[in-house]
Amino acid sequence: MAFKILFHIIVICFGILLTPTIFAQDSKQFIYQGFQQANLHIDGAATVQSNGLLQLTNYTKQLTAHAFHPQPLNFSSSSSLSFSTHYVFAMYPEIQAISGHGIVFVLSPSMSFPHGVPGKFFGLFNSSSDFMPSDHIFAVELDTIQDYEFSDIDSNHAGININSLISNASASAAYYSDAEKVIKSLNLISAKRMQVWIDYNHKNMLVQVTMAPIEVPKPSRPLLSLHVNLSEVLTDTMYVGFSSSTGSVASRHYLLGWSFAHGREEAQRLDLSKLPTLPRYGSRGRKLSIGSMILLIVISVIVVTIGIVFYVIRRKKFEEVMEDWEQEYLLQRFSFKDLYKATKGFKDKELLGAGGFGKVYKGILSSPKLEVAVKRVSHGSGQGMREFVAEVACMGRLRHRNLVQLLGYCRRKGELLLVYDYMPNGSLDKYLYEDENPSLSWSARFKIIRGVASALVYLHEEWEQVIVHRDVKASNILLDADMNARLGDFGLARLYDHGTNPQTTHVVGTVGYLAPELTRKGKATTSTDVFSFGVFILEVACGRSPISLQGPNEETYLIDWVYECWKKGAIVEASDPKLGRNYVVEELELVLKLGMVCCYPKPEGRPNMRQVMQFLNGDNALPEMVPFDTKAAHTTFNNQTLGSYPTSSEGNFANVSYSSESILHVGR
Numbered sequence: 123m124a125f126k127i128l129f130h131i132i133v134i135c136f137g138i139l140l141t142p143t144i145f146a147q148d149s150k151q152f153i154y155q156g157f158q159q160a161n162l163h164i165d166g167a168a169t170v171q172s173n174g175l176l177q178l179t180n181y182t183k184q185l186t187a188h189a190f191h192p193q194p195l196n197f198s199s200s201s202s203l204s205f206s207t208h209y210v211f212a213m214y215p216e217i218q219a220i221s222g223h224g225i226v227f228v229l230s231p232s233m234s235f236p237h238g239v240p241g242k243f244f245g246l247f248n249s250s251s252d253f254m255p256s257d258h259i260f261a262v263e264l265d266t267i268q269d270y271e272f273s274d275i276d277s278n279h280a281g282i283n284i285n286s287l288i289s290n291a292s293a294s295a296a297y298y299s300d301a302e303k304v305i306k307s308l309n310l311i312s313a314k315r316m317q318v319w320i321d322y323n324h325k326n327m328l329v330q331v332t333m334a335p336i337e338v339p340k341p342s343r344p345l346l347s348l349h350v351n352l353s354e355v356l357t358d359t360m361y362v363g364f365s366s367s368t369g370s371v372a373s374r375h376y377l378l379g380w381s382f383a384h385g386r387e388e389a390q391r392l393d394l395s396k397l398p399t400l401p402r403y404g405s406r407g408r409k410l411s412i413g414s415m416i417l418l419i420v421i422s423v424i425v426v427t428i429g430i431v432f433y434v435i436r437r438k439k440f441e442e443v444m445e446d447w448e449q450e451y452l453l454q455r456f457s458f459k460d461l462y463k464a465t466k467g468f469k470d471k472e473l474l475g476a477g478g479f480g481k482v483y484k485g486i487l488s489s490p491k492l493e494v495a496v497k498r499v500s501h502g503s504g505q506g507m508r509e510f511v512a513e514v515a516c517m518g519r520l521r522h523r524n525l526v527q528l529l530g531y532c533r534r535k536g537e538l539l540l541v542y543d544y545m546p547n548g549s550l551d552k553y554l555y556e557d558e559n560p561s562l563s564w565s566a567r568f569k570i571i572r573g574v575a576s577a578l579v580y581l582h583e584e585w586e587q588v589i590v591h592r593d594v595k596a597s598n599i600l601l602d603a604d605m606n607a608r609l610g611d612f613g614l615a616r617l618y619d620h621g622t623n624p625q626t627t628h629v630v631g632t633v634g635y636l637a638p639e640l641t642r643k644g645k646a647t648t649s650t651d652v653f654s655f656g657v658f659i660l661e662v663a664c665g666r667s668p669i670s671l672q673g674p675n676e677e678t679y680l681i682d683w684v685y686e687c688w689k690k691g692a693i694v695e696a697s698d699p700k701l702g703r704n705y706v707v708e709e710l711e712l713v714l715k716l717g718m719v720c721c722y723p724k725p726e727g728r729p730n731m732r733q734v735m736q737f738l739n740g741d742n743a744l745p746e747m748v749p750f751d752t753k754a755a756h757t758t759f760n761n762q763t764l765g766s767y768p769t770s771s772e773g774n775f776a777n778v779s780y781s782s783e784s785i786l787h788v789g790r
């Protein structure tokens with residue numbers, strides 16, 4: 123029992139193994155689903171590939187190829203003249219639109235064609251053997267070249283040929299769609315699999331050729347029909363097979379499967395699922411001519427060159443300078459590319475302002491999403507860069523609610539980019555002088571003054587090192603969303619120094635805010651900051667710039683103007699007319715007097731920022747003072763005598779001056 127089952131299994135397995143390539147079981151019919159075991163008689167360019175695909179021709183020009191069923195067929199009795207065949211082919215043209223030459227199904231008394239010429243002769247005939255009834259050749263051609271010599275109808279046709287290349291019947295490749303009841307054309311060189319059926323019924327003396335795409339079953343209507351008495355053509359023994367050729371244009375011609383029946387029976391249907399697969403059709407594997415190869419190389423060289431140039435330009439565009447020592451500083455470094463993107467390529471539209479040190483752009487960083495102000499500062503040689511980065515790093519560590527926060531930096535050749543918090547309300551000077559902005563109320567101004575004072579106390583005294591701002595002025599005071607004052611641009615004066623000859627003493631700051639000793643000695647101290655702060659608070663209270671022009675060549679100093687009012691005993695008259703009477707008299711008076719005191723010509727006579735803060739907070743009363751001659755406070759080099767400021771030697775502010783150098787001076 124078990125043996126019997128085993129036997130059945132073996133038989134079934136054998137059946138499965140053999141079905142893909144069943145070959146001639148008897149002389150009457152055969153079927154090849156792939157050609158591995160077909161044992162065909164092949165010559166010329168024809169090869170059977172490992173997967174069973176029969177490749178007749180390749181992309182070499184002027185090839186011939188033949189593949190024949192090796193056993194002859196017995197056509198001696200009239201009853202066996204009928205035959206039927208079914209095959210699947212594909213044509214892969216070398217150039218997509220044109221191809222050469224075609225595939226021919228052949229019945230011939232011989233299977234060798236030593237005189238067969240390639241090209242239009244399909245490897246079957248030559249110019250003298252054509253039209254010879256002695257050839258005894260029945261053929262069905264699939265022709266992709268139109269030869270006028272042979273009266274071809276077009277370059278995409280099927281034809282029935284008897285002993286000749288001139289077809290007895292031909293038609294453009296097409297099939298009848300039973301589903302749609304229309305004739306649909308086929309493109310032979312579409313690299314798609316197509317089916318052909320050829321049937322000869324000797325009783326009716328009718329040859330029929332039918333075509334269809336691979337997925338369509340045999341159409342009910344043939345493409346070609348020809349009445350012919352083949353007993354005059356066929357000899358007793360005939361070989362059946364295919365002939366193919368390439369001409370001056372090449373094509374790969376493939377056969378995937380073939381079934382043939384001799385006699386009255388119809389050829390067995392091919393099982394399309396068992397056919398070998400075709401290679402991918404495309405440029406791959408296509409042999410290039412030397413010309414096109416050179417062209418391809420030239421094109422690739424050009425493309426690569428353009429690519430490199432583009433890359434270099436891009437590299438250059440986003441190039442940064444980064445040195446090892448920079449990693450010591452715990453300040454965030456931004457990539458120039460990110461800043462470039464954030465500011466939309468530093469477009470003028472994003473420009474927030476342009477100051478002495480460079481232009482400031484608004485930017486939006488993508489991750490984290492953050493509004494920033496990017497300051498582009500150009501500087502000279504790399505000299506002093508290290509010190510400056512140290513200082514920038516130091517600035518990055520400063521934290522005070524009245525300082526504009528430095529977030530990070532980026533360094534490029536000859537350029538430094540500083541990234542700050544974005545201040546939505548811009549700089550204070552715009553509110554003081556530009557009519558389109560709303561005038562600031564007294565309380566807002568007082569809050570700003572105290573905020574700036576607080577920031578300066580922090581820089582001068584509360585930070586681990588003394589930092590001199592050097593450029594306190596209305597345009598360096600920025601306003602955040604809540605209209606809080608934020609002191610900006612601190613320490614930048616040093617960069618200016620680094621960029622210039624270190625031998626020369628360069629006065630940094632803004633005319634009108636410069637303490638007289640600064641212009642003489644060129645040395646910035648906390649006292650010179652106090653002087654600038656004094657001018658600044660007068661500016662805020664009076665709504666006037668430190669030096670204004672009244673008439674041609676006549677400069678009016680703000681200090682003089684306040685001094686005049688003070689001398690008259692009506693210092694509040696110096697206040698900004700835009701305030702009207704909406705101010706707290708005591709506060710206004712305090713600010714104006716404090717401003718004057720801070721502008722005292724001799725540094726020893728000025729308070730320090732902590733004292734200034736105490737006066738502003740009302741923790742200490744500002745001592746009564748008499749006005750002093752303000753001429754000496756002008757930023758000129760004249761030597762005018764100082765007024766009778768009572769406390770200059772013994773008094774209140776005697777030992778307030780910081781002569782110490784700030785961190786920002788180290789390295790000079």
Ligand SMILES: *[C@@H]1O[C@H](CO)[C@@H](O)[C@H](O)[C@H]1NC(C)=O
Nearest residue numbers: 166167168180181182185409
């Ligand atoms: C094509 O076939 C011929 C003949 O077999 C051979 O000599 C030639 O090298 C082949 N060409 C290609 C491109 O495979």
Ligand SMILES: *[C@@H]1O[C@H](CO)[C@@H](O)[C@H](O)[C@H]1NC(C)=O
Nearest residue numbers: 195196197198199202358359
């Ligand atoms: C061909 O078939 C005929 C009749 O069917 C037979 O008499 C003849 O011997 C066969 N010839 C060959 C070569 O097999």
Ligand SMILES: *[C@@H]1O[C@H](CO)[C@@H](O)[C@H](O)[C@H]1NC(C)=O
Nearest residue numbers: 237238247248249250251252
């Ligand atoms: C053409 O083919 C025939 C045989 O088919 C041969 O005898 C003849 O020599 C060939 N002619 C040329 C020019 O090759």
Ligand SMILES: *[C@@H]1O[C@H](CO)[C@@H](O)[C@H](O)[C@H]1NC(C)=O
Nearest residue numbers: 325327350351352353354355
């Ligand atoms: C076909 O041709 C053969 C041989 O010439 C001849 O014997 C036969 O009578 C022809 N048949 C018809 C129907 O004409």
Ligand SMILES: *[C@H]1O[C@@H](CO)[C@H](O)[C@@H](O)[C@@H]1NC(C)=O
Nearest residue numbers: 283284286288289290350351
């Ligand atoms: C095709 O058929 C053969 C046999 O019937 C004739 O001998 C040829 O003359 C004919 N050729 C054409 C072009 O019709």
